Amino acid sequence: MGSVIMHSVASVDGFIADDNDDVGPLHEWYFNGDVPIRERDQGYDHSGAGSRFRVSPASAEYVRTMWNRIGTIVMGRRLFDLVNGWEGQPPTGDHVVVVSHRPKPAGWHPEASYHFVGDVAAAVDRARELAGDRDVAVNAGDVGGQILAAGLVDEVAMDVVPVVFGSGRRYFGRTDGRYPLAGPHVVVHGDGVLHLRFKARP
Template identity: 75%
Template sequence: MGIVIMHSAVSVDGFIADENDEVGPLHDWYFNGDTPITEAGDGQYDHSGVGSGFKVSQASSEYVRSAWESIGTIVMGRHLFDLMNGWEGRPPTGDHVVVVSHRPKPEGWHPEASYHFVDGVTAAIDKARELAGERAVAVNAGDVGGQILAAGLVDEVAMDVVPVVFGSGKRYFGSIDEQHLLEQPHVVIQGDRVLHLAFKVRR
């Protein structure tokens, strides 16, 4: 069974967006290099064109490509789903998406897409693991990611730390209010205007 990884780009002071869901410069590093994340003609990660314009530093390209290759299922909250309209049924990586929501999938919304709407974080991770098989489950950071971490269901925390201070906004760990110990980082990669970090969650 694959691992569960909580992930997002994040400001130095721990925010993944401002109060209006604007990410500011948090994703600029996806476009400031000369190395594509995806190779020419490689459609595996550009289902919706999301990855087709990404050009990053060589170090970031190697790291992100490897991470994306490992993902089978993405878990996201309903707020992000509504904000992005679920990437129009074409996630940037992985084959399946599980949405944590008390509301069902919008009627008629991309019936061909492997999107599953599940009420509750434990059920969502169970479904995501079932769909991912041996591949990883990627959990979007934020309120839902924080709930999944608090439930003891996250194996690894991965952060793309961007050198900007937001001051306020949407927190990487959501509203989590208890301490969780992480191991020493096993990934420390410096890209251009981004520092990739990954920590295993201490059990």
């Protein structure tokens, strides 16, 4: 069985978007290099620039290795609605589990392996089942924070971008309490981004 990895790009003060859900410069490093992340690029760009994923060599090696391990993405309904579920084509992985009390929109990409589950524990169980021996990637934010608080996260992965937001959507959502992490056991310096991975302590 693979790991459950909470992941997102974040500002240095720990925000994944501003108060208006705008990611600003957080995703620019995905498009500032010469190396494509994957041969079959989905072409998704949250900023709407329409560019393909092309990053620095250090980021490419890190992201490719991580993305190749992902079988399922877990996301919240807020992000699903913001990006319209990436039009049924997630950036990586074969399946998506959406934590939501509302069902999949009627007629929305029936061919896509998207599963709508009402609570975080059930969502992680379903994601693990779908992923098999590959990893589950949990999008950071409120849902990610709930999954961390439930003790279901094995690792925390942050792509830290040198910008300060001051306020907005927090990487760890609205969760309270202390959750000690070990490491970082991975530190990779990309162009305009620092990739960090921490083990979650039991």
